[in-house]
Amino acid sequence: MKALKTLIAASMLAAPAAAFAEDSSDPIIIPIHNWSSQIVMSNVVGQMFEEMGNSVEYITTDSQAVYESVRLGDVTLELEVWEGAFGQSFRTALEKGGLHDAGDHDAVTREDWWYPMWTKDACPGLPDWKALNECASLFKTAESGDKGMYLDGPVDWLKHGKERVEALDMDFIVVNAGSAAALWAHIGQAEADKKPIVVFNWTPNFAEAVWPGEFVEFPEWEAGCDTDPSKGPNPNALYDCGNPATGYLKKAAWDGMKDKWPTAYCVLSNISFTNPQIAEMAKLVDTDELEPEEAAAEWLEANRDVVEPWMNSCKS
Amino acid sequence: MTDAVAHPPPSEPRAGLSTRARVLIGLFGAAVILTLLRPFLPDALIRVPEWAIPPLEPALDAIFAWFQNDLGLIHVTRAISGWLGVAIDAAANLLYGKSRWPRLDALPWSAVAGVAAVLGWWLGGWKLSLLAGGTFVWTALMGQWKWTMETMSVIVIAAPVSFVIGLILGISAWKWKRFERAIRPILAILQTLPFYTYLLPAVIFFKVGPTAASVATIVYAMPPMILMTAVGLKKVPPEVVEAGKMAGCTRWQMLTRVFIPSARSEILVGLNQVIMLSLAMVVLTAFIGMPGLGAKLLAMMNSFKLGRSFEIGITIVLLAITLDRLSKAWVVKQPEHFEKGTPWWQRHFFLVLGIATFVFFLLVAQVVPYLDEIGRRQAFSMGKEIDTAMKTALAWDWVQATTNGIRYFFNLFILIPTENALLYVPTFAVIAAVAGICYALGGAQPAIIGAVFFTTVAFFGWWDRAMLTLHSTVTAVLLAVLIGMPIAIWASRSARASRGAIFVCDTAQTFPSFIYLLPAIMLFGISPITVILSILIYTMVPVIRYTIEGLRGVPVELTEAADMAGATRWQKLKNVQLPLAMPTIAVGLNQALMFAFFMVIIAAFIGTRDIGQELQRTLAGTHLGKNFVLGFSVVFMALTFDIAINAWAERRRRALGLA
Numbered sequence: 001m002k003a004l005k006t007l008i009a010a011s012m013l014a015a016p017a018a019a020f021a022e023d024s025s026d027p028i029i030i031p032i033h034n035w036s037s038q039i040v041m042s043n044v045v046g047q048m049f050e051e052m053g054n055s056v057e058y059i060t061t062d063s064q065a066v067y068e069s070v071r072l073g074d075v076t077l078e079l080e081v082w083e084g085a086f087g088q089s090f091r092t093a094l095e096k097g098g099l100h101d102a103g104d105h106d107a108v109t110r111e112d113w114w115y116p117m118w119t120k121d122a123c124p125g126l127p128d129w130k131a132l133n134e135c136a137s138l139f140k141t142a143e144s145g146d147k148g149m150y151l152d153g154p155v156d157w158l159k160h161g162k163e164r165v166e167a168l169d170m171d172f173i174v175v176n177a178g179s180a181a182a183l184w185a186h187i188g189q190a191e192a193d194k195k196p197i198v199v200f201n202w203t204p205n206f207a208e209a210v211w212p213g214e215f216v217e218f219p220e221w222e223a224g225c226d227t228d229p230s231k232g233p234n235p236n237a238l239y240d241c242g243n244p245a246t247g248y249l250k251k252a253a254w255d256g257m258k259d260k261w262p263t264a265y266c267v268l269s270n271i272s273f274t275n276p277q278i279a280e281m282a283k284l285v286d287t288d289e290l291e292p293e294e295a296a297a298e299w300l301e302a303n304r305d306v307v308e309p310w311m312n313s314c315k316s
Numbered sequence: 317m318t319d320a321v322a323h324p325p326p327s328e329p330r331a332g333l334s335t336r337a338r339v340l341i342g343l344f345g346a347a348v349i350l351t352l353l354r355p356f357l358p359d360a361l362i363r364v365p366e367w368a369i370p371p372l373e374p375a376l377d378a379i380f381a382w383f384q385n386d387l388g389l390i391h392v393t394r395a396i397s398g399w400l401g402v403a404i405d406a407a408a409n410l411l412y413g414k415s416r417w418p419r420l421d422a423l424p425w426s427a428v429a430g431v432a433a434v435l436g437w438w439l440g441g442w443k444l445s446l447l448a449g450g451t452f453v454w455t456a457l458m459g460q461w462k463w464t465m466e467t468m469s470v471i472v473i474a475a476p477v478s479f480v481i482g483l484i485l486g487i488s489a490w491k492w493k494r495f496e497r498a499i500r501p502i503l504a505i506l507q508t509l510p511f512y513t514y515l516l517p518a519v520i521f522f523k524v525g526p527t528a529a530s531v532a533t534i535v536y537a538m539p540p541m542i543l544m545t546a547v548g549l550k551k552v553p554p555e556v557v558e559a560g561k562m563a564g565c566t567r568w569q570m571l572t573r574v575f576i577p578s579a580r581s582e583i584l585v586g587l588n589q590v591i592m593l594s595l596a597m598v599v600l601t602a603f604i605g606m607p608g609l610g611a612k613l614l615a616m617m618n619s620f621k622l623g624r625s626f627e628i629g630i631t632i633v634l635l636a637i638t639l640d641r642l643s644k645a646w647v648v649k650q651p652e653h654f655e656k657g658t659p660w661w662q663r664h665f666f667l668v669l670g671i672a673t674f675v676f677f678l679l680v681a682q683v684v685p686y687l688d689e690i691g692r693r694q695a696f697s698m699g700k701e702i703d704t705a706m707k708t709a710l711a712w713d714w715v716q717a718t719t720n721g722i723r724y725f726f727n728l729f730i731l732i733p734t735e736n737a738l739l740y741v742p743t744f745a746v747i748a749a750v751a752g753i754c755y756a757l758g759g760a761q762p763a764i765i766g767a768v769f770f771t772t773v774a775f776f777g778w779w780d781r782a783m784l785t786l787h788s789t790v791t792a793v794l795l796a797v798l799i800g801m802p803i804a805i806w807a808s809r810s811a812r813a814s815r816g817a818i819f820v821c822d823t824a825q826t827f828p829s830f831i832y833l834l835p836a837i838m839l840f841g842i843s844p845i846t847v848i849l850s851i852l853i854y855t856m857v858p859v860i861r862y863t864i865e866g867l868r869g870v871p872v873e874l875t876e877a878a879d880m881a882g883a884t885r886w887q888k889l890k891n892v893q894l895p896l897a898m899p900t901i902a903v904g905l906n907q908a909l910m911f912a913f914f915m916v917i918i919a920a921f922i923g924t925r926d927i928g929q930e931l932q933r934t935l936a937g938t939h940l941g942k943n944f945v946l947g948f949s950v951v952f953m954a955l956t957f958d959i960a961i962n963a964w965a966e967r968r969r970r971a972l973g974l975a
Binding site: 029031034035036039055059060061062064065066068069072074075141142143151154155156175176177178179180181182184185186188189192193206207210285286289 | 415516519520523524525602603604605606607611614615617618619620699700707710711716720723724727728732833834835837838839841842843844919920921922923924925929932933935
C-alpha cells in the first residue's frame with residue numbers, strides 16, 4: 001500500500017530532482033524541539049529538501065543541547081536560533097567551531113515582561129512599566145508578601161528579571177518558572193477568574209492566539225544596556241532597559257553541510273520566514289490540531305509562491 | 317529529623333551514659349552549638365569558602381576531553397552507537413516504516429495487536445490476552461500508533477541488550493567475588509545518579525537521537541538485572557548442583573543447563589525490572605532524542621494541551637502494565653511437557669496461532685486500510701474535551717479555595733521557614749547532625765560514611781542547592797509517611813483492600829510524572845508546596861506498598877497471641893504488628909527516599925532553586941564536569957541515607973531474630 005504511494009510520489013518527483021543533483025544521498029538530519037512553530041518549520045524545510053530529492057530525517061532534541069550536536073555534525077542544521085533564549089548556547093558552540101551562522105529570518109523576536117489582556121482591566125495604566133509598578137499589589141501571591149510576583153522564564157534563559165527589578169527599584173519579587181510549560185500553566189490558572197498576572201513571554205508564539213496580551217513597555221533598549229551602567233535611566237545599574245524589541249531569529253548550519261549537500265545548503269541560506277508565516281505554522285498545529293507533518297504540507301501548498309523562488313535560485 | 321534518634325536498641329544498658337549516648341550527645345550537641353554560635357562564626361566556618369573548593373569541574377572537563385579525544389574513546393563509543401543505530405533502525409522500519417534496512421513496510425497495527433493478544437493468551441489466559449490486545453487497539457484508536465511504535469522501536473532493542481549485559485555481569489558477579497565487590501558501589505551509584513547526569517554523557521559519546529536514548533535506557537535499567545541474577549544464582553540448592561556434576565556436565569553445561577534454569581524466577585524478575593525501568597525512561601530520554609510518546613508528551617505540554625498529554629500518559633501506563641503482567645506471567649509459567657508423539661502443531665499451538673493471526677491481519681489490512689493505519693482525523697482522541705473538563709474542574713471555586721488554603725499554610729508556616737532554617741545552619745553543623753542520625757540508625761560505620769559523604773558534598777561547592785534538594789526530599793518522605801502509613805495500615809486489614817491499594821500504587825508509579833506537573837502548578841502555583849506534592853506521589857508508593865507487605869507478613873500466630881492476651885486493636889498494632897513489620901517498612905522508607913532524590917530533579921521543570929535547576933542548565937551542552945559534580949552531590953546524599961537505613965533495618969532484623 002504505502003510502498004505504492006511512495007513509488008508514485010517518487011516518480012512524480014523524479015523530474016524536478018534531476019535539476020538539482022550532486023547532494024549526498026545521506027539523510028539531512030533536522031532537529032525538532034518541543035514548540036510547535038519550530039516543529040512545523042522544520043517539517044516545511046524538510047519537505048522542501050525532499051522535493052529536491054534529498055532524504056531527510058528528524059530527531060527530537062533538547063533546544064539548548066542541540067548546538068553541541070550541530071557542531072559535531074550529528075545534526076545538520078537548526079532553523080530557529082532565538083537571540084534571547086539560545087544566543088548564549090549558539091555563541092558558545094560558534095566559538096568552539098564546527099557550526100556557523102546561516103543567515104537571519106525576516107522575522108524578529110521579542111521577549112519581555114508580558115500580561116494577558118484581562119490584567120489591563122485591573123491596571124488601566126498599562127503597558128507603561130511605571131503604571132505596572134504602581135499596581136504591584138495586584139500581583140501578590142501567598143508567598144510574595146507585600147510585593148507583586150513576576151514569573152520569569154527558566155534561569156537558563158538568562159533573562160535578568162531580578163536585576164531589572166533592582167535597577168528600576170520595582171515592588172516586585174521575581175520567581176523563575178522551570179519550563180515554558182510551567183509558564184502556560186500559570187497563565188491557564190489565572191485565566192479562570194481573570195486574575196492579574198505578569199509573566200515572561202515572547203513572540204512569535206502560540207500563546208498569542210490563545211491568550212491575547214501585550215508586552216510591558218520598559219525604558220527602550222539601548223545598545224550596551226547590559227554592559228554599561230550609564231546607559232538607561234538608572235546611571236548606576238545594568239539591565240535598566242527593556243529587552244530589544246527586535247531580536248534576531250537565525251538559522252545555523254553544520255560546517256560540513258556546504259560541501260556535502262551544496263544545493264540544500266544554498267536553499268537553507270535563502271530561507272527567510274516572516275512573523276505572520278511563523279504564527280500561521282504554529283496555529284495549524286496548536287489551534288487546528290493538525291499533525292506537524294500535515295500542517296507543513298498544508299502550509300507549503302498554500303505558500304508555493306514563497307518557497308519556490310528560494311528553491312529555483314539554487315538550480316545550477 | 318531528629319526523631320529518628322528515639323529508637324535505642326533494646327540491648328543497650330540504660331544505667332549511666334553509654335558510649336552510644338555520649339557519641340550522640342557529642343554530635344548533636346556540636347550541631348546545636350555551631351548553629352547557635354552562627355552570628356559569631358567567621359564566614360569560612362559557616363560555608364566552605366570559595367577558595368577551598370577544589371577546581372573539580374574544570375579538572376573533570378579536562379579528563380573527559382582526554383578520554384574523548386586523546387584516548388579516542390569517542391571512536392569506540394561512536395562505533396557502538398553505529399551498531400545500535402542499525403538495530404534500532406531495523407526495528408523502526410518494521411514497526412513504523414522508517415526508510416532503513418530492511419526497507420519493508422510498517423506492520424499493520426491490527427497484526428501487532430493480534431500477536432500481542434495471542435501472546436497474552438499463551439502466558440496468562442484470556443484476561444491477559446484482552447489487556448495486551450486492548451492496549452494496542454487503544455493506542456491505534458487514539459491516533460498514537462506511530463508514536464508508540466517509535467517508542468517501542470528503541471525499547472525492543474534497549475531492553476534485551478540491557479537484559480543480556482545485566483545477565484552476563486550478574487553471572488560474573490556470582491562467579492568472581494572480587495568482581496562483585498568492585499561492582500556493588502558502582503551499582504549503588506548508578507541507582508541514585510540523577511537522570512540528567514546519564515543524559516549528557518550519552519549525548520556526547522553516543523550521538524544525539526535514539527542511540528543516546530537507548531544507551532541511557534540500557535544503563536539505567538541494568539542494575540536490578542545484575543543484582544537479581546547474582547541473587548538467583550547464589551540460591552541454587554547444592555543438591556541440584558551435585559546432580560549436575562554427577563551427570564558429568566561441563567562448566568558451560570553447568571551454567572546453561574543447571575544454574576540458569578534453577579535461577580529462572582529471579583532472572584525473570586530482573587527482566588521485569590528492566591522492562592519497567594525502560595518505560596520509566598520514555599519521557600526523560602525525550603530530552604536527548606528519544607522519539608515517540610515522550611517527545612510528543614513534552615511538545616503537548618509546551619503548547620498547554622492537558623487533554624492530549626493525559627491520553628499519552630494513559631498509553632504509557634497501559635504499555636507498562638501490559639509488559640509488566642506479561643513478563644510476570646512468564647515468570648510464573650512453567651515449561652509445558654507433552655507426551656511423546658504429540659503432533660508438532662499441537663506442541664506449538666500458540667506459535668502457530670500467533671503466526672496465523674499475524675498473516676491474517678497482514679492480508680486483511682491490505683484490503684481494509686483502516687486496519688493498516690488509523691490517521692489522526694479518524695482517531696477517537698478526546699484531547700479537547702478532556703482539556704476543557706480538566707480546566708473547568710481545576711477552576712472550581714471550592715477547589716481553588718482549598719488549594720489556596722493548603723498553599724498558604726504549608727508554604728508560609730512550614731516549608732519556607734524550614735527551608736530558611738536549613739540554609740541558616742552552618743555546613744559543619746549539618747554534617748554533625750547527619751553523622752548523628754546515621755549513628756543513631758546504623759552505628760559507627762554509617763556515621764563515618766555519612767560524615768565523609770556530606771563533607772565531600774560541601775567541598776563540591778553547591779551546598780545551598782544541595783540543602784534545598786535535601787529539604788524537598790526529606791519533607792516529601794515525611795509527608796508520605798504521615799499520609800501513606802494510615803492508608804497502608806487500613807488497607808492491610810483485608811486482602812482485597814491491599815490488592816486495590818497496590819494496584820493504585822502501580823498505576824500512579826507508571827504514570828509519567830510530567831503530566832502531574834501542570835495540574836499541580838494550576839492548583840498550587842509555582843511554589844515550594846507544588847514541588848513537594850509532585851514528588852509526594854512517588855514517595856507514597858513505596859511507603860504504602862512496603863507497609864502493607866510488612867504488616868501482612870506478620871505471622872498469624874503472633875497476632876493471635878496478641879488477641880488472646882486481650883490486646884486492643886491499637887495495642888496489637890503498636891506493640892506487635894508495627895515492630896515486626898519495621899524492617900520491611902524501613903526498606904520502603906529507603907525506597908521512598910531514593911525515589912524522592914530521583915524525582916526532585918524533575919521538579920526543576922516547575923521551577924526550583926535546587927540542584928535540579930542547576931543540572932537542567934548543564935544540559936545546554938558542554939559542562940560535563942559540572943554535570944557530574946552536581947550529579948554526585950545527589951548520589952552522596954542519597955547513599956548516606958541508603959547505607960544508614962539499611963544498617964538499621966539489618967540490626968532490627970537481627971534483634972527480632974528474622975535474619
